[in-house]
Amino acid sequence: MKLVVSIILTALLGYAVCLFLPWWGFAVSSFLIGIIIHQKPSKAFAAGFAGLFLLWGFHAYFIDLNNQNLLAPKIADVLGIGSSGALIIITAIVGGLVSAFAALSGSFGRTLIKTQN
Amino acid sequence: MRVVYFILSLALTVGLIIVLNVPLPAGKTKTPRMGYFLSPQKGFWQNAEAADKEFNAAIHASGLKGKVSVYFDERLVPHIYAENDHDANFVQGYLHARFRLWQMDFQTYAAAGRLSEIMGAQGSGSDFLKIDKFFRRLGMVYAAENSLKQMESDPESKAAADAYTAGVNAYISALDEKDYPLEYKMLDYKPEQWTNLKTALLLKYMSYDLAAYEQDFEMTNARSIFTAKQFEKLYPYGQDSLDPIVPKGTVFAKAGLVVKKPLNADSVYFTFNADTTKSQAYNPKPDPANGSNNWAVSGIKTASGKPILCNDPHLGLNLPSLWYEVQISTPGNNVYGVGLPGAPNVIIGFNDNVAFGFTNSGRDVRDYYEITFKDSTMQQYLYNGEWQNTTFRDEVIKVKGAVADTEHIAMTVWGPVMYDKNYPNILKDGKAYACRWKAHDPSDELKTFGKLDKAKGYDDYVDAISTFSCPAQNMIFASKSGDIAIRQQGSFPAKWRRQGDFLMPGNDSSYRWQGIIGDSFNITLHNPTYGFVSSANQYPYDTTYPYYIGGSNPPYRGIIINRNLTQMENITPEDMQRLQTNNYNIFAEMAKPVLLKYTDETALTDTERTLFETYKSWNLRNDIDEKGATIFAVWVDSIMAEMYDDELSQSPLPMPQPVQSTMLESILKDSSYVFADNINTPQKETIKDIVTAAFKKATTELNIAEKTGKLAWGKFKDSGIRHLLRIPAFSRLHLPIGGGNHIINATKQFHGPSWRMVVHLNDKTEAYGVYPGGQSGNPGSKYYDTFVDYWASGKYYMLSIISEAEISKQKGLKGKMTFSNS
Numbered sequence: 001m002k003l004v005v006s007i008i009l010t011a012l013l014g015y016a017v018c019l020f021l022p023w024w025g026f027a028v029s030s031f032l033i034g035i036i037i038h039q040k041p042s043k044a045f046a047a048g049f050a051g052l053f054l055l056w057g058f059h060a061y062f063i064d065l066n067n068q069n070l071l072a073p074k075i076a077d078v079l080g081i082g083s084s085g086a087l088i089i090i091t092a093i094v095g096g097l098v099s100a101f102a103a104l105s106g107s108f109g110r111t112l113i114k115t116q117n
Numbered sequence: 118m119r120v121v122y123f124i125l126s127l128a129l130t131v132g133l134i135i136v137l138n139v140p141l142p143a144g145k146t147k148t149p150r151m152g153y154f155l156s157p158q159k160g161f162w163q164n165a166e167a168a169d170k171e172f173n174a175a176i177h178a179s180g181l182k183g184k185v186s187v188y189f190d191e192r193l194v195p196h197i198y199a200e201n202d203h204d205a206n207f208v209q210g211y212l213h214a215r216f217r218l219w220q221m222d223f224q225t226y227a228a229a230g231r232l233s234e235i236m237g238a239q240g241s242g243s244d245f246l247k248i249d250k251f252f253r254r255l256g257m258v259y260a261a262e263n264s265l266k267q268m269e270s271d272p273e274s275k276a277a278a279d280a281y282t283a284g285v286n287a288y289i290s291a292l293d294e295k296d297y298p299l300e301y302k303m304l305d306y307k308p309e310q311w312t313n314l315k316t317a318l319l320l321k322y323m324s325y326d327l328a329a330y331e332q333d334f335e336m337t338n339a340r341s342i343f344t345a346k347q348f349e350k351l352y353p354y355g356q357d358s359l360d361p362i363v364p365k366g367t368v369f370a371k372a373g374l375v376v377k378k379p380l381n382a383d384s385v386y387f388t389f390n391a392d393t394t395k396s397q398a399y400n401p402k403p404d405p406a407n408g409s410n411n412w413a414v415s416g417i418k419t420a421s422g423k424p425i426l427c428n429d430p431h432l433g434l435n436l437p438s439l440w441y442e443v444q445i446s447t448p449g450n451n452v453y454g455v456g457l458p459g460a461p462n463v464i465i466g467f468n469d470n471v472a473f474g475f476t477n478s479g480r481d482v483r484d485y486y487e488i489t490f491k492d493s494t495m496q497q498y499l500y501n502g503e504w505q506n507t508t509f510r511d512e513v514i515k516v517k518g519a520v521a522d523t524e525h526i527a528m529t530v531w532g533p534v535m536y537d538k539n540y541p542n543i544l545k546d547g548k549a550y551a552c553r554w555k556a557h558d559p560s561d562e563l564k565t566f567g568k569l570d571k572a573k574g575y576d577d578y579v580d581a582i583s584t585f586s587c588p589a590q591n592m593i594f595a596s597k598s599g600d601i602a603i604r605q606q607g608s609f610p611a612k613w614r615r616q617g618d619f620l621m622p623g624n625d626s627s628y629r630w631q632g633i634i635g636d637s638f639n640i641t642l643h644n645p646t647y648g649f650v651s652s653a654n655q656y657p658y659d660t661t662y663p664y665y666i667g668g669s670n671p672p673y674r675g676i677i678i679n680r681n682l683t684q685m686e687n688i689t690p691e692d693m694q695r696l697q698t699n700n701y702n703i704f705a706e707m708a709k710p711v712l713l714k715y716t717d718e719t720a721l722t723d724t725e726r727t728l729f730e731t732y733k734s735w736n737l738r739n740d741i742d743e744k745g746a747t748i749f750a751v752w753v754d755s756i757m758a759e760m761y762d763d764e765l766s767q768s769p770l771p772m773p774q775p776v777q778s779t780m781l782e783s784i785l786k787d788s789s790y791v792f793a794d795n796i797n798t799p800q801k802e803t804i805k806d807i808v809t810a811a812f813k814k815a816t817t818e819l820n821i822a823e824k825t826g827k828l829a830w831g832k833f834k835d836s837g838i839r840h841l842l843r844i845p846a847f848s849r850l851h852l853p854i855g856g857g858n859h860i861i862n863a864t865k866q867f868h869g870p871s872w873r874m875v876v877h878l879n880d881k882t883e884a885y886g887v888y889p890g891g892q893s894g895n896p897g898s899k900y901y902d903t904f905v906d907y908w909a910s911g912k913y914y915m916l917s918i919i920s921e922a923e924i925s926k927q928k929g930l931k932g933k934m935t936f937s938n939s
Contacts, residue, residue: 008169011787015158022294023156024134041122049933067165073298075161077846078303079148091155091162094137100153101130108123 003047005038010051010099015059026052026095027102034106041107048103049096057092064088124297146240149303154383164299164897167765174931177939180207181284186921187212192914193892193900193927196444198921203280205445206461208936210284210311213441214226216457217296218289218308218893220437223841224459225315228322233516235306246514246522247399252539253512253524256533257325260557261317267559268317274563276315279821281461282345285311299896300842304754319459320563324556326403326432328588330669331483334400334543335773342767347387350783350791351761351775354614355660356672357782358707360679362591362605362650362657365639370665373635378613386619386628398536398543400771403670404868407432409476410697410861411593412651412678413601417646419937420687423879426595427693428474429870430466431863434838436902438890440872444918445570452570455872455888461565462566465872467884470573471596472876476603476652478589481625481667482555484616484630486531486623487548495527495537495549499624505530531623532557541682551623553630555608560586565893570917571653575600575643582634587604591652597878603650605657609634612665634664649682651675653861672778672857677703690877696861697873698911700739704859705749706783710932713751715784715808725816739862740855741831749875750833750857751818753777755811763795777859784808831855836864838905840887840896847896849889854909862911873913 010033014026021028030048039047064072064084072084081087126673137152154160174191183200186207190196195212199205213221230252238246269275275761281807301308339348379386409430416422432439440455445463454466491497497504514522527534529864531551536542542550561584568581578594582604587591589607594600610617610630621628640658642650653674655711656666680703681696713733723731728748735745752854760780765772783790784804793804822828827835834857837850856862856869863869869889877883889908893900924930 018156018158023159024138025154027130027134056155056157060162063157063162063165066167066169066488067897068899070168070899071161071165071584074896078782078844091157094155098130098133098137098307101126101133105123105126105130108119108126111119112123 002039003043004042006033006039006047006103007054009033009037010048010094010103011055014052014055014099022096026055027098030102031106031109032097034103034108038110039107041104044107045100045104049100051063052099053092053096056095057088060088060091080082131609134913144641145242147237150305154302159295161299161302161897163295164302164895166895166898168899169273172934174934176211176287176327176928176934176936178207178283178287178936179334179938180197180280181936181938182286182647183937186234187936188921188924188927189789189931190620190924190927190934191508191931192442193931194442194444194901195922196919196921197824198446200448202447203276205447205937206277206280207284207287209443209445209456209461211936212280212284212286212443213287213458214288214311216892217437217441218285220841220894220906221310221319221459222311222315222493223761224322225299225318228252228318228325230512230514233514233522235304235517237517238519246516248401248556249402250522250540251399252325252523253514253528254535254556255325255329255552256320256526257321258512259510259533260324260554261314261321261664263557264321264557265314265317268561268563271561271564273567274561275313277461277563277567277712278316281316282311282313290607293619294542316460316563321556324588326588327407327477327590328480328556329403329483329554330405330407331481331893333485334774335771338390338544338768338770339772340619342772343390343764345387348389351534351764351779352773353779354665354667355656356670356778357786358676358778359656359659359672360676361655361659362652362675363642364602364645365659367640367658368616369640369658369661369663370637372373373638374611374632376613376616376631376664377627378616379625381625387615388651395801398541398545400543403406404433408479408654408671408674409479409864410651410653410674410678410863411476411591411603412682413472413593413595413603413650414600414682414685414688414693415595416599418682418686419687419877421877421878421879424595424599424601425688425690425693425696426467426472426474426593426601426876426878427874428476429591429697429837429873430465430475430477430871432871433868434889435542436838436840436890436896437894438871438888440888440890440891442886442888444469444813446918446921450543450571453884453916454874455886458894459565459567462563464566465874466570466876467876467878467882468570468572469599469882471578471594472878472884473569473572473578474593474874475590476593477654478591478607478657479654479668479670480589480609480697481617481669482587482589482607482610484531484553485550485620486553486628487534487620487909488529488531488534488537488623490527490549490553494822495534499626501626507534529623533577534690545770548928550620555587555738558608560608562586562853571693572604573575574598575602578602591657593650593652595876595878597880600644601643601650602643603652604639605652609664612667614665615667618663618667626842638664647683651678651682653678669776671776671859673704673707674863675859677701677861683879690875691881693875694873694885694911694913697870699857699861700855702737702739702746702749702857702860704777704781705735705737705746707785708749708753711785712782712808714804716812717805717809720809721813724820727813728816728819739830739857739860740854741829741853743830743855744828744855746821746830747828748815748819749817750830752812756780756808759795759807759811759814761794764792764799767796782936830857832865834871836866837911839867839901849902849905852905852909873908875913876918882918886915886916887913
């Protein structure tokens with residue numbers, strides 16, 4: 001349950017924070033979620049990854065859908081990525097990875113705070 | 118241990134973000150900042166425009182005087198309804214920025230020699246620093262500054278430019294980084310504020326494109342190789358086949374301004390073949406094919422009894438397109454047509470009363486003067502026997518990721534010293550040359566377009582164009598009252614024969630441009646009895662014109678247009694569309710008898726004969742499926758090489774290429790044409806030897822084309838419209854379109870009719886147009902290349918001036934924007 005909550009929270013906050021911060025703003029929220037929600041580091045990592053993977057993946061997917069798949073193939077060509085589907089996956093993985101390591105850091109940070117207490 | 122994990126993990130996170138937040142090297146270029154670029158909230162995904170997007174907005178801008186409404190029709194053409202000119206210009210600026218910001222900004226970077234600032238010194242096979250240096254040294258910024266002063270000294274032009282700039286900036290100021298056009302995100306820079314100087318730079322870029330062609334260094338080199346007689350044969354002045362804009366036989370007044378050839382010209386300037394003028398150097402040239410067609414027929418030639426005006430400017434074909442289509446309505450005036458993103462006004466179009474268009478004049482208004490400096494500091498130079506002081510312009514070229522470069526440019530009485538020891542010319546003679554270019558002089562082109570947009574009749578047309586200076590154009594006009602007219606308008610230096618074709622002595626004022634050709638010598642052809650006026654970049658007058666014209670002027674499109682217009686009666690707009698897209702090759706028609714005569718068929722092998730038969734049965738049309746058109750084109754190139762390469766290769770330095778009309782006219786009239794002989798062989802070759810050998814050589818390329826399925830003209834020519842950054846995915850390549858050089862449909866590989874327009878000045882104006890692009894400059898928009906296929910297939914859209922009441926009720930609109938100051 002915690003895992004699901006933290007995934008949803010990662011996605012929601014990740015989106016909200018980036019309305020005000022640069023593209024990497026979600027790393028801050030994922031880091032904080034890692035601190036606040038107590039989970040094993042591996043689960044924090046997974047939640048961080050999944051949250052942003054889903055957020056960026058679905059966001060890109062729906063943009064592409066509305067765009068009738070016009071721009072994605074062009075960008076895929078420019079970047080030398082095989083297809084627009086692959087471009088969506090890569091987009092999702094990049095967001096997911098940054099978020100995952102931020103969440104992992106948060107999780108390790110939480111254990112530090114606890115030990116000090 | 119936990120501390121270590123924490124630190125490691127945090128370092129990894131921060132490291133990852135940093136790597137994703139900087140451009141990374143990828144081959145010869147750099148990637149965008151990938152994290153930013155891929156972010157669906159910030160990066161390129163934000164430029165993937167929803168297909169059903171409606172372009173609605175309510176804009177509040179303090180600069181406005183009244184209210185403005187803009188309706189976007191189903192092709193995304195804005196119809197602007199403003200209460201005054203100021204607001205119309207403001208909104209035009211806003212819309213150009215909204216739909217074409219990157220393009221207009223990028224073009225001004227190019228014009229100002231600032232590409233290195235955003236592209237780096239080198240990249241993607243281009244040497245941007247070299248290009249920037251060239252434009253700085255040519256004096257582009259100097260020219261734009263001079264014109265800006267002139268423009269801003271005229272209250273109306275200044276008001277128009279100010280309002281336009283404010284409109285552009287109103288859009289830019291409201292941008293968030295997620296809203297930046299795609300190319301900014303790819304190249305990782307930000308839009309900068311627009312200025313009137315940027316508008317002036319854009320107009321100067323048009324001058325570079327249209328009024329900067331010269332071959333003075335090459336010609337000077339040729340002068341040292343050839344005798345005067347040979348030179349005149351290779352690079353003649355005038356053409357036998359010429360059908361000038363102002364008909365032959367027109368009697369010209371005696372020159373009002375008598376131009377004196379300098380006394381020492383024969384010994385100093387016309388130094389043929391005795392001169393021992395002794396390449397890293399960079400000397401890009403605007404495409405000499407930058408031409409165009411325009412014509413207007415009067416009521417006596419049309420089915421309706423009302424004039425029809427047509428124009429198709431031939432320019433480099435790019436995406437985003439050079440043109441942006443618009444209707445602008447202000448109280449008492451409605452104008453429709455295309456304008457240049459970066460400048461206010463409709464440039465080619467029509468209003469309720471008149472229609473207007475342009476083709477390029479091709480006159481040579483850029484010359485060089487050799488400068489003798491006292492010493493290497495370049496602080497003094499010799500002029501009329503005295504040492505004059507130079508001033509200096511230090512042009513700082515910022516370079517992305519490297520230290521800035523400064524061009525230290527000496528300014529003389531002639532203009533900027535373009536070439537000196539730090540910036541060698543293509544002859545590598547170590548000498549310094551100042552550039553005298555008409556575009557350096559103050560001028561106000563906006564004024565002409567502003568007035569034309571509002572012209573009510575012939576007198577207004579004459580008034581509007583009379584101040585136009587550079588780039589000189591053949592300005593065509595037709596009105597509902599039945600007038601048609603054309604005039605080659607510009608500020609032309611009065612030259613003696615061959616003045617400025619070679620490099621001139623800069624220490625002697627007698628080589629200066631002695632004056633400007635008087636207005637009455639820019640002949641206006643107004644309602645000629647035969648019922649039409651036209652131009653297609655041919656010479657405006659024959660050689661009886663009292664001043665030297667010089668320049669680069671292909672004759673053939675003019676001949677075929679005039680032949681058609683002479684024959685045509687009861688003309689309809691559909692007839693004119695067919696004429697604009699006509700693929701008949703008049704040059705091939707004129708060449709065919711003489712090529713057949715001079716081909717020794719017995720010398721051809723079987724495969725050569727097959728190709729030759731295909732050529733013989735060719736219908737002389739450059740339609741996409743015609744193989745004969747390809748054979749002819751490759752053969753002519755081969756003849757040019759066989760005929761002239763031996764003479765031209767006498768110098769290792771660049772030489773001017775003779776033009777195709779010179780070759781054809783020569784072999785038509787002279788069966789013992791002296792250049793047929795290959796000077797590197799002991800025997801004496803004849804035209805027959807050359808023409809036959811050229812065919813045999815051409816078959817190598819033609820056989821490869823045949824084997825790869827590319828012998829058909831459309832496949833061989835392989836036309837396309839390239840993105841300004843030459844990104845294939847953003848370009849439309851391999852388009853099925855015919856036409857080509859010397860053909861009315863002048864579509865070459867990457868060059869051609871950038872806007873086709875036919876305006877029937879009937880009681881209710883009936884107009885048609887199309888350009889190879891789309892209203893949006895965003896490669897992620899479905900409006901990016903909407904018109905390309907339509908254009909390629911020779912179709913036209915209906916263009917209509919619509920009232921606000923009418924358009925507001927239309928179905929299928931793509932949005933409405935309102936603008937007000939509160």
